[in-house]
Amino acid sequence: xxxxxxxxxxxxxxxxxxxxxxxxxxxxxxxxxxxxxxxxxxxxxxxxxxxxxxxxxxxxxxxxxxxxxxxxxxxxxxxxxxxxxxxxxxxxxxxxxxxxxxxxxxxxxxxxxxxxxxxxxxxxxxxxxxxxxxxxxxxxxxxxxxxxxxxxxxxxxxxxxxxxxxxxxxxxxxxxxxxxxxxxxxxxxxxxxxxxxxxxxxxxxxxxxxxxxxxxxxxxxxxxxxxxxxxxxxxxxxxxxxxxxxxxxxxxxxxxxxxxxxxxxxxxxxxxxxxxxxxxxxxxxxxxxxxxxxxxxxxxxxxxxxxxxxxxxxxxxxxxxxx
Amino acid sequence: xxxxxxxxxxxxxxxxxxxxxxxxxxxxxxxxxxxxxxxxxxxxxxxxxxxxxxxxxxxxxxxxxxxxxxxxxxxxxxxxxxxxxxxxxxxxxxxxxxxxxxxxxxxxxxxxxxxxxxxxxxxxxxxxxxxxxxxxxxxxxxxxxxxxxxxxxxxxxxxxxxxxxxxxxxxxxxxxxxxxxxxxxxxxxxxxxxxxxxxxxxxxxxxxxxxxxxxxxxxxxxxxxxxxxxxxxxxxxxxxxxxxxxxxxxxxxxxxxxxxxxxxxxxxxxxxxxxxxxxxxxxxxxxxxxxxxxxxxxxxxxxxxxxxxxxxxxxxxxxxxxxxxxxxxxxxxxxxxxxxxx
Amino acid sequence: xxxxxxxxxxxxxxxxxxxxxxxxxxxxxxxxxxxxxxxxxxxxxxxxxxxxxxxxxxxxxxxxxxxxxxxxxxxxxxxxxxxxxxxxxxxxxxxxxxxxxxxxxxxxxxxxxxxxxxxxxxxxxxxxxxxxxxxxxxxxxxxxxxxxxxxxxxxxxxxxxxxxxxxxxxxxxxxxxxxxxxxxxxxxxxxxxxxxxxxxxxxxxxxxxxxxxxxxxxxxxxxxxxxxxxxxxxxxxxxxxxxxxxxxxxxxxxxxxxxxxxxxxxxxxxxxxxxxxxxxxxxxxxxxxxxxx
Numbered sequence: 001x002x003x004x005x006x007x008x009x010x011x012x013x014x015x016x017x018x019x020x021x022x023x024x025x026x027x028x029x030x031x032x033x034x035x036x037x038x039x040x041x042x043x044x045x046x047x048x049x050x051x052x053x054x055x056x057x058x059x060x061x062x063x064x065x066x067x068x069x070x071x072x073x074x075x076x077x078x079x080x081x082x083x084x085x086x087x088x089x090x091x092x093x094x095x096x097x098x099x100x101x102x103x104x105x106x107x108x109x110x111x112x113x114x115x116x117x118x119x120x121x122x123x124x125x126x127x128x129x130x131x132x133x134x135x136x137x138x139x140x141x142x143x144x145x146x147x148x149x150x151x152x153x154x155x156x157x158x159x160x161x162x163x164x165x166x167x168x169x170x171x172x173x174x175x176x177x178x179x180x181x182x183x184x185x186x187x188x189x190x191x192x193x194x195x196x197x198x199x200x201x202x203x204x205x206x207x208x209x210x211x212x213x214x215x216x217x218x219x220x221x222x223x224x225x226x227x228x229x230x231x232x233x234x235x236x237x238x239x240x241x242x243x244x245x246x247x248x249x250x251x252x253x254x255x256x257x258x259x260x261x262x263x264x265x266x267x268x269x270x271x272x273x274x275x276x277x278x279x280x281x282x283x284x285x286x287x288x289x290x291x292x293x294x295x296x297x298x299x300x301x302x303x304x305x306x307x308x309x310x311x312x313x314x315x316x317x318x319x320x321x322x323x
Numbered sequence: 324x325x326x327x328x329x330x331x332x333x334x335x336x337x338x339x340x341x342x343x344x345x346x347x348x349x350x351x352x353x354x355x356x357x358x359x360x361x362x363x364x365x366x367x368x369x370x371x372x373x374x375x376x377x378x379x380x381x382x383x384x385x386x387x388x389x390x391x392x393x394x395x396x397x398x399x400x401x402x403x404x405x406x407x408x409x410x411x412x413x414x415x416x417x418x419x420x421x422x423x424x425x426x427x428x429x430x431x432x433x434x435x436x437x438x439x440x441x442x443x444x445x446x447x448x449x450x451x452x453x454x455x456x457x458x459x460x461x462x463x464x465x466x467x468x469x470x471x472x473x474x475x476x477x478x479x480x481x482x483x484x485x486x487x488x489x490x491x492x493x494x495x496x497x498x499x500x501x502x503x504x505x506x507x508x509x510x511x512x513x514x515x516x517x518x519x520x521x522x523x524x525x526x527x528x529x530x531x532x533x534x535x536x537x538x539x540x541x542x543x544x545x546x547x548x549x550x551x552x553x554x555x556x557x558x559x560x561x562x563x564x565x566x567x568x569x570x571x572x573x574x575x576x577x578x579x580x581x582x583x584x585x586x587x588x589x590x591x592x593x594x595x596x597x598x599x600x601x602x603x604x605x606x607x608x609x610x611x612x613x614x615x616x617x618x619x620x621x622x623x624x625x626x627x628x629x630x631x632x633x634x635x636x637x638x639x640x641x642x643x644x645x646x647x648x649x650x651x652x653x654x655x656x657x658x659x660x661x662x663x664x665x
Numbered sequence: 666x667x668x669x670x671x672x673x674x675x676x677x678x679x680x681x682x683x684x685x686x687x688x689x690x691x692x693x694x695x696x697x698x699x700x701x702x703x704x705x706x707x708x709x710x711x712x713x714x715x716x717x718x719x720x721x722x723x724x725x726x727x728x729x730x731x732x733x734x735x736x737x738x739x740x741x742x743x744x745x746x747x748x749x750x751x752x753x754x755x756x757x758x759x760x761x762x763x764x765x766x767x768x769x770x771x772x773x774x775x776x777x778x779x780x781x782x783x784x785x786x787x788x789x790x791x792x793x794x795x796x797x798x799x800x801x802x803x804x805x806x807x808x809x810x811x812x813x814x815x816x817x818x819x820x821x822x823x824x825x826x827x828x829x830x831x832x833x834x835x836x837x838x839x840x841x842x843x844x845x846x847x848x849x850x851x852x853x854x855x856x857x858x859x860x861x862x863x864x865x866x867x868x869x870x871x872x873x874x875x876x877x878x879x880x881x882x883x884x885x886x887x888x889x890x891x892x893x894x895x896x897x898x899x900x901x902x903x904x905x906x907x908x909x910x911x912x913x914x915x916x917x918x919x920x921x922x923x924x925x926x927x928x929x930x931x932x933x934x935x936x937x938x939x940x941x942x943x944x945x946x947x948x949x950x951x952x953x954x955x956x957x958x
Binding site for chain 2: 271272
């Protein structure tokens with residue numbers, strides 16, 4: 001375990017709302033190796049985004065990390081104060097959001113805000129900072145980067161804005177980038193360009209990547225390892241191709257069967273019945289049990305994580321060879 | 324003839340910039356004011372046969388949603404006409420026909436938050452006298468059960484339902500008008516994968532049981548492939564290729580259609596597969612200044628001088644039927660069938 | 666109606682959390698009850714001129730007058746019991762404020778909704794006029810109108826409505842413009858339903874929250890505006906003194922130490938307006954999705 005770059009252990013992030021306690025993340029543990037690309041998939045309400053935000057301490061009240069630890073190279077992030085977190089954010093771990101305008105300031109030129117981002121962690125001359133900015137923009141595939149530094153975010157298309165956001169995330173050569181649905185809002189042809197560039201950049205610079213998405217196909221073509229989340233818990237984890245070709249958890253299996261790409265055109269899809277549970281009152285045992293065809297009485301107790309080689313899953317009745 | 328059940332006849336939609344008083348004065352005084360109009364849809368003709376599902380795909384800004392709204396009679400075309408069974412869908416700028424209904428993308432926006440589900444479904448049929456007031460309750464119950472909801476949920480408000488259930492309500496509302504044609508604009512795009520499958524199955528079931536004619540708009544090529552009989556690919560306001568589903572997916576002849584299909588990420592389930600992301604060079608141009616000639620020419624690796632001058636019309640595809648608007652249609656190997664000249 | 670009652674109950678549960686707003690609501694209720702029951706509570710009918718005696722004029726609070734009861738808040742220059750006059754004055758102020766506020770809501774909302782829904786020339790024309798009016802002080806407009814129309818309740822209400830409908834029109838227009846783009850309106854167009862039905866069954870109910878917020882503020886403003894006009898002598902006839910006129914009547918005695926004639930009606934006016942605004946603030950906060958948890 002000691003060689004791991006990022007270790008997340010038993011993370012619980014809850015939101016204390018008027019209606020009750022929303023258990024968005026409920027005991028999530030995983031590790032990330034240097035240079036690894038980790039796909040974090042799940043549907044809305046699975047806790048994948050909140051997990052990503054929790055790592056960087058970006059949870060605002062009424063949300064709170066109530067339990068667990070996040071260690072970056074042994075440094076405990078959950079106990080850091082704002083200043084301590086500021087030193088880490090953007091420098092050692094940076095974030096790319098679904099909406100690039102979460103990162104970009106609409107009233108500053110691209111060059112100005114990249115300069116601010118550089119100077120947040122380094123003392124550097126204006127000239128050197130701008131040169132660095134232009135170099136990084138070139139790396140993410142923006143043509144004529146030097147002249148485009150004076151442009152404002154609204155002068156860029158959605159795809160270009162996301163590239164700029166990625167460039168800002170890359171400025172300090174962070175050890176980890178957390179990307180939350182970065183291509184969801186983009187068209188497929190632009191998505192393909194960005195996926196291509198992100199993978200190359202991660203390989204070149206040895207940056208580890210946590211790629212949060214609901215799209216199994218995108219993650220499968222990018223990630224080394226896959227984590228499937230459901231109702232605030234990790235239900236299955238392992239090397240991406242293994243998990244997708246031979247899933248252990250019925251939920252992973254159901255997701256794959258739901259994809260029209262996996263069926264013959266016009267064929268009735270094998271759907272998962274019902275809806276995702278409310279995070280306000282999760283069932284006592286396995287949260288997927290009410291929708292699961294394999295569920296039995298034992299599923300009323302929460303299943304523990306079963307390990308087998310590089311894979312693990314949380315199910316009383318796993319599918320496939322491990323059963 | 325069944326071929327011409329729903330017809331779009333050279334329809335165009337231009338969005339003219341609305342000039343404010345200040346802008347008009349400024350323009351008079353010689354200032355440069357943005358007066359270019361956006362051709363969201365540019366002379367598109369389409370025919371959908373009775374009982375057929377036509378898939379409409381393309382990236383954002385290609386005009387597929389506008390075209391769908393023109394077909395549904397929500398937007399009046401700037402030019403051209405939409406007819407259903409020979410009768411115009413709109414007259415004097417207003418929709419007259421109830422035989423064509425629409426299902427929208429976002430089920431959180433498409434249902435009036437202040438009305439009960441029962442009222443939402445019954446409103447149109449009552450207004451148009453499709454059902455007498457005394458029979459409304461059982462009529463609503465019938466349609467709710469048809470789309471997989473419980474009749475007793477009619478008393479609830481939309482916010483008490485999940486996204487998938489809301490989309491079922493929206494489908495029930497459209498079906499309760501007893502339409503011949505359903506226009507669906509990205510009806511599963513905002514739903515989770517597992518819920519998406521439920522709604523796709525619902526559409527498959529309805530198509531089988533009600534023999535409904537459908538225009539299915541989506542950016543998700545796998546969803547369209549699953550549901551449509553025939554598929555049209557749009558780029559910047561024009562149809563670039565149209566043809567039977569399997570033919571179009573397996574051997575697209577338009578360079579854009581091919582590139583679009585290639586750029587969809589596929590599920591990788593074999594260890595050690597290294598995926599090549601095939602991309603389209605450049606970006607979609609602004610619809611304010613569409614390129615002359617073929618609109619795809621600046622991004623097309625096979626563009627010739629012809630392509631930059633004269634826009635190609637739709638002509639018969641080489642194999643499998645359908646039409647393609649390209650001077651250099653591609654063969655199976657992805658290379659142009661004809662020599663590029665110039 | 667149970668759905669509406671449910672929403673109302675949920676609204677009340679959240680409203681209850683703000684102590685200040687609940688207190689303000691209580692004050693408004695108290696004032697309403699006092700104003701409504703004025704004929705019962707008030708020791709004197711201030712409109713009955715025969716019941717007034719100049720011997721009791723300008724007496725300080727606590728003075729026991731010729732009629733044999735104590736003047737809690739003193740008397741004015743005509744010998745009116747100020748407590749009674751304030752109760753009756755509140756009655757008139759609230760009446761005028763509500764009537765003008767609601768009439769302005771009706772007119773303004775209609776203009777705003779129609780402009781947003783139909784668009785085109787009507788939109789340009791109507792909203793240009795509204796903008797023009799918003800750039801012009803409401804008080805000035807009301808003054809001019811009262812001067813033109815003459816005195817009287819109906820005339821005053823007309824002036825107040827004309828001066829204030831623009832705020833409602835702006836609000837309704839903004840809200841309707843945003844709602845108009847939503848899919849449920851397009852769905853109604855696709856059905857197709859008539860314009861009238863779309864406007865009144867779909868658009869209007871969904872534009873109500875911001876209109877209710879503006880309505881509370883504008884009722885308070887109407888009351889203040891009416892008081893101002895009356896203070897300037899352009900309001901209601903002298904025989905029916907509103908709070909503004911009471912303040913005005915006592916104004917000349919302020920410097921001679923007989924503060925109560927002006928100050929107590931003024932305090933009543935301030936309490937009423939502040940209370941309405943506090944309730945309005947809370948309603949606005951509850952309707953604002955950005956402040957919601």
